[in-house]
Amino acid sequence: MLIVISPAKTLDFEKKYDNLPITSPRFLNRSEEIMRELVKYNSSSLEKLMKISTKLAKLTEERNEKWTTSLETAKQALLAFRGEVFRGMDSLSFTDAELFYANDHLRILSGLYGILRPFDGVNEYRLEMGTKLAIDSKKNLYEYWGKTLEESIIEELIKSSNKLLVNLASKEYYKSIEGIEKNKEIKVITPVFKELRGEEYKIITINAKRARGLMTRYIIQNEINDIEDIKKFNLEEYEYNEKLSNEKELVFTR
Numbered sequence: 001m002l003i004v005i006s007p008a009k010t011l012d013f014e015k016k017y018d019n020l021p022i023t024s025p026r027f028l029n030r031s032e033e034i035m036r037e038l039v040k041y042n043s044s045s046l047e048k049l050m051k052i053s054t055k056l057a058k059l060t061e062e063r064n065e066k067w068t069t070s071l072e073t074a075k076q077a078l079l080a081f082r083g084e085v086f087r088g089m090d091s092l093s094f095t096d097a098e099l100f101y102a103n104d105h106l107r108i109l110s111g112l113y114g115i116l117r118p119f120d121g122v123n124e125y126r127l128e129m130g131t132k133l134a135i136d137s138k139k140n141l142y143e144y145w146g147k148t149l150e151e152s153i154i155e156e157l158i159k160s161s162n163k164l165l166v167n168l169a170s171k172e173y174y175k176s177i178e179g180i181e182k183n184k185e186i187k188v189i190t191p192v193f194k195e196l197r198g199e200e201y202k203i204i205t206i207n208a209k210r211a212r213g214l215m216t217r218y219i220i221q222n223e224i225n226d227i228e229d230i231k232k233f234n235l236e237e238y239e240y241n242e243k244l245s246n247e248k249e250l251v252f253t254r
Helices: 028-038 043-050 054-066 084-089 096-105 141-145 148-159 178-182 205-222
Strands: 002-005 106-110 114-116 164-167 187-197 200-202 249-253
Touching: 002 148, 002 205, 028 141, 043 054, 084 205, 096 106, 096 205, 106 148, 114 148, 148 164, 148 178, 187 205
Parallel strands: 002 106, 002 164, 164 187, 187 249
Antiparallel strands: 106 114, 187 200
């Protein structure tokens, strides 16, 4: 079984974890190709391309200029990203055994790196999958990555015992691998988190992000590989809602 999640825009490179392995991302040669295109953009161009503030665009330009494939300055992906999903997961509190289990079963989708294992080293960057960055004849990152990412995930899943993919990524990132659903050997489920607002259940974005992190943590800590066990998730008052769920979506409400 594999879990896929999105990366975070917020990064933390203050503390390094030299006691843990750091590995090279699988598609680093492609990351280099993307960055060669990205460094052509100055802060003003990045501001327009990424629709970010002037201050953030300047920081992004500086990061692009410093970016390298070297693992000397890199940090393990799972410990470098700091966003709502990662705060919900609280990966910094994982035991070594849990971190190694995560490395085998968790994949982080990335606009720059494609797919990251938890121990893969990343250097500071900002590049969302939905960015319309043209590279050669490809007009955006979805076209650039093509079927590469879904084929990589399929390759891993085919080797696993139950061939189950738990999609905890955002729609923006899952779009890069959604072709996996056409493979009849693989089962894809997407946990969805909703809250009662008035008389109906709604997705509250910031809470749903945290819940995706909580679910990731729950699966890793309990070494879950069965859909029925996923349904038992009950952290922070969420409960499986059979009435709202279907074959593809497991809905949890509170």
